[in-house]
Amino acid sequence: MKIFIPGIDGYIGWxxxxxxxxxxxxxxxxxxxxxxxxVEEMGSHSAIPILSMKKRINLLKKEYGDKISFxxxxxxxxxxxxxxxxxxxxxxIVHLAEQPSAxxxxxxxxxxxxxxxxxxxxxxNLIHSLxxxxxxxxxxxxxxxxxxxxxxxxxxxxxxxEIEFRGKKAKVPYxxxxxxxxxxxxxxxxxxxxxxxxxxxxxSTDIMQGIVYGTKIDEILDEKYNTRFDFDEAxxxxxxxxxxxxxxxxxxxxxxxxxxxxxxxxxxxxxxxISLLIDNPPKDGEYRVVNQFDExxxxxxxxxKIQKIGNKKKLxxxxxxxxxxxxxxxxxxxxxxxHILKKLGFxxxxxxxxxxxxxxxxxxxxxxxxxxxxxxxxxxxRW
Amino acid sequence: MKIFIPGIDGYIGWxxxxxxxxxxxxxxxxxxxxxxxxVEEMGSHSAIPILSMKKRINLLKKEYGDKISFxxxxxxxxxxxxxxxxxxxxxxIVHLAEQPSAxxxxxxxxxxxxxxxxxxxxxxNLIHSLxxxxxxxxxxxxxxxxxxxxxxxxxxxxxxxEIEFRGKKAKVPYxxxxxxxxxxxxxxxxxxxxxxxxxxxxxSTDIMQGIVYGTKIDEILDEKYNTRFDFDEAxxxxxxxxxxxxxxxxxxxxxxxxxxxxxxxxxxxxxxxISLLIDNPPKDGEYRVVNQFDExxxxxxxxxKIQKIGNKKKLxxxxxxxxxxxxxxxxxxxxxxxHILKKLGFxxxxxxxxxxxxxxxxxxxxxxxxxxxxxxxxxxxRW
Numbered sequence: 001m002k003i004f005i006p007g008i009d010g011y012i013g014w015x016x017x018x019x020x021x022x023x024x025x026x027x028x029x030x031x032x033x034x035x036x037x038x039v040e041e042m043g044s045h046s047a048i049p050i051l052s053m054k055k056r057i058n059l060l061k062k063e064y065g066d067k068i069s070f071x072x073x074x075x076x077x078x079x080x081x082x083x084x085x086x087x088x089x090x091x092x093i094v095h096l097a098e099q100p101s102a103x104x105x106x107x108x109x110x111x112x113x114x115x116x117x118x119x120x121x122x123x124x125n126l127i128h129s130l131x132x133x134x135x136x137x138x139x140x141x142x143x144x145x146x147x148x149x150x151x152x153x154x155x156x157x158x159x160x161x162e163i164e165f166r167g168k169k170a171k172v173p174y175x176x177x178x179x180x181x182x183x184x185x186x187x188x189x190x191x192x193x194x195x196x197x198x199x200x201x202x203x204s205t206d207i208m209q210g211i212v213y214g215t216k217i218d219e220i221l222d223e224k225y226n227t228r229f230d231f232d233e234a235x236x237x238x239x240x241x242x243x244x245x246x247x248x249x250x251x252x253x254x255x256x257x258x259x260x261x262x263x264x265x266x267x268x269x270x271x272x273x274i275s276l277l278i279d280n281p282p283k284d285g286e287y288r289v290v291n292q293f294d295e296x297x298x299x300x301x302x303x304x305k306i307q308k309i310g311n312k313k314k315l316x317x318x319x320x321x322x323x324x325x326x327x328x329x330x331x332x333x334x335x336x337x338x339h340i341l342k343k344l345g346f347x348x349x350x351x352x353x354x355x356x357x358x359x360x361x362x363x364x365x366x367x368x369x370x371x372x373x374x375x376x377x378x379x380x381x382r383w
Numbered sequence: 384m385k386i387f388i389p390g391i392d393g394y395i396g397w398x399x400x401x402x403x404x405x406x407x408x409x410x411x412x413x414x415x416x417x418x419x420x421x422v423e424e425m426g427s428h429s430a431i432p433i434l435s436m437k438k439r440i441n442l443l444k445k446e447y448g449d450k451i452s453f454x455x456x457x458x459x460x461x462x463x464x465x466x467x468x469x470x471x472x473x474x475x476i477v478h479l480a481e482q483p484s485a486x487x488x489x490x491x492x493x494x495x496x497x498x499x500x501x502x503x504x505x506x507x508n509l510i511h512s513l514x515x516x517x518x519x520x521x522x523x524x525x526x527x528x529x530x531x532x533x534x535x536x537x538x539x540x541x542x543x544x545e546i547e548f549r550g551k552k553a554k555v556p557y558x559x560x561x562x563x564x565x566x567x568x569x570x571x572x573x574x575x576x577x578x579x580x581x582x583x584x585x586x587s588t589d590i591m592q593g594i595v596y597g598t599k600i601d602e603i604l605d606e607k608y609n610t611r612f613d614f615d616e617a618x619x620x621x622x623x624x625x626x627x628x629x630x631x632x633x634x635x636x637x638x639x640x641x642x643x644x645x646x647x648x649x650x651x652x653x654x655x656x657i658s659l660l661i662d663n664p665p666k667d668g669e670y671r672v673v674n675q676f677d678e679x680x681x682x683x684x685x686x687x688k689i690q691k692i693g694n695k696k697k698l699x700x701x702x703x704x705x706x707x708x709x710x711x712x713x714x715x716x717x718x719x720x721x722h723i724l725k726k727l728g729f730x731x732x733x734x735x736x737x738x739x740x741x742x743x744x745x746x747x748x749x750x751x752x753x754x755x756x757x758x759x760x761x762x763x764x765r766w
Contacts, residue, residue: 078492078493078496109461109507109508109511109515110461112507112511113461113504113507113508116503116504116507117500117504120499120503120571121496121499121500124492124495124496124499125492125496128492128495132492152553152554152555153551153553154548154549154551154553154555155548155549155551157548161548163546163547163548164546164547165537165538165540165544165546166537166538168536168537168538170535170536170537171535172535172537172558172560173558173560175555175556175558176574177555177556178574178578179578181575181578184574184575184578187574188503188571188574191559191561191567191570191571192564192567195561195562195564195567198710199710199766327581327582383582
């Protein structure tokens with residue numbers, strides 16, 4: 001299978017490329033390296049050193065030859081995007097080339113506009129090229145569980161639900177009530193893709209992914225294959241950031257009550273889930289929404305979990321309650337379906353405790369890298 | 384009251400400015416003249432001649448002096464937008480500066496991207512400036528009934544509805560299932576504004592407007608005050624296009640079965656409704672959705688209405704069924720609420736038959752202008 005991965009230089013993009021190549025598939029990736037630049041803008045870097053793209057590709061070429069190719073470029077460049085899709089003719093596109101940070105999008109107007117333009121327009125350019133050149137290709141799009149938000153206090157189905165209103169029943173989209181500009185760009189994308197499926201008969205899986213954590217996938221055995229690992233306030237997601245804090249003896253900073261509940265998924269399982277969805281595409285014209293996470297936890301539960309595991313390693317982990325810099329409920333009802341992936345055969349690789357332990361062990365080797373940029377962990381981006 | 388009108392050169396923008404000035408309010412308008420350019424791109428022009436903006440403003444200055452001001456510029460220019468909001472400090476912003484044509488957005492990728500960027504990013508620049516300089520200002524935003532679509536076959540409330548799901552009740556946004564890229568940009572705007580109200584505590588009225596028709600408002604007595612009137616496939620809305628066809632002896636072209644049902648509103652009443660909403664703002668932090676139309680009709684009903692009125696004027700109006708160039712249901716359930724404006728005191732000025740007769744009389748004076756560009760009426764933009 002020929003798989004096109006916009007965003008191949010990222011945390012998930014690089015991991016997915018390694019996994020898909022190991023399965024014998026052909027991968028073409030593009031990236032504009034915005035993640036490296038944006039993390040630098042936040043005064044940080046990847047805790048785990050990663051190779052330049054040139055070195056990454058040379059490494060893979062030795063192993064996989066022509067099955068891997070890379071082009072530097074941007075989905076905002078419609079001509080560039082079109083030329084790659086036209087030439088490579090992918091059977092699958094896994095779109096991972098979005099600005100993925102809620103806090104980054106909330107810094108100011110400029111960062112909001114950048115995020116909206118990058119995500120919404122980039123996605124549109126991609127789907128227009130898909131429709132033009134490879135209309136039977138399956139678009140796998142990375143969305144987020146955060147598209148639903150948590151406001152209505154309802155159980156969260158996978159994309160659609162059946163309701164009754166004034167005596168009439170209908171299956172309609174579940175409301176999306178996102179909590180940051182970034183999350184709203186993902187909603188706009190979902191809406192544009194849902195329409196494209198109806199309009200053009202293309203097929204797409206829109207992944208509502210939980211928060212991903214971890215440093216290792218099965219294909220990362222040698223350090224030279226490492227994927228990036230961010231821990232700064234904008235690009236470090238919560239479990240990863242807590243583990244980075246634990247490793248350098250910084251208290252785990254919980255926002256407010258810590259009752260914020262979300263779905264979580266290990267990086268290794270994220271890659272496995274995406275690959276399951278690749279192997280089980282929707283029908284032509286179908287817009288399939290899949291909730292992709294393993295378990296739900298509150299932020300405080302996670303902090304306590306990491307504290308416990310860290311303390312066994314004599315890390316002396318403290319938890320510090322911090323005034324919540326965000327406008328969000330600190331305690332709320334949260335119960336989301338995640339049936340589709342289970343039906344397709346998804347089983348977690350490791351439980352979260354083992355995964356956290358592996359992560360802490362891995363990060364301890366790069367303690368100095370985290371310590372060097374520790375001021376980037378808390379920057380108080382407020383909303 | 385100080386009212387800022389981005390899009391003052393348009394069909395509704397110009398009419399609203401005349402009406403608000405006549406009420407004694409102060410108006411500042413901006414425009415980038417994209418409507419004039421885009422209609423030209425469609426090979427057409429306004430059937431009813433309009434003055435240049437320079438002449439329009441000179442005319443108004445004679446009557447209203449400093450109460451009217453105009454600046455040429457674009458909402459995509461964040462600095463320009465910010466400087467106007469900062470300086471003028473409006474108490475009301477009526478945002479009419481969007482690309483308003485569904486067919487135009489569906490021409491090709493370029494026209495879709497243009498529409499998405501213009502509408503979504505322009506709106507974001509505007510609300511950021513509102514929040515920064517005049518956070519108590521009421522944003523009146525022109526959306527469309529087309530944001531809801533008609534797919535689910537449910538009655539359409541005003542923005543939100545109460546539903547039950549798995550034993551829990553909640554009031555949530557009514558699903559938006561738009562049918563063109565343009566209509567989706569309006570959904571994206573609605574979502575961004577709803578979030579801004581929650582995030583910043585600003586207040587907004589999001590008008591889900593029906594299809595507007597007519598040439599005259601109470602303040603357009605002399606031809607020199609005329610507002611534009613489009614009849615080309617992209618920018619001419621259905622009643623207006625039918626009337627233009629009737630006037631030049633062109634059959635009224637109905638797409639498919641003609642059972643497509645929508646809400647409609649006369650231009651004079653649109654202006655009155657917007658003004659009612661200006662006079663009755665929502666609370667701080669409130670995101671108010673208002674369905675703004677007078678009556679619902681199917682396309683075939685309208686064609687027959689115009690045929691009857693036209694034939695009384697010896698126009699010998701024919702109706703021609705045309706293969707539907709659009710992907711849309713040609714017959715469907717449609718029943719939408721429009722309670723809020725009625726509660727605020729809205730009453731139609733004239734019935735639709737009288738309005739159509741006034742329009743036909745007005746357009747007959749400019750028959751040559753329509754005839755000159757008659758090839759622009761049907762261009763077969765397909766989706």
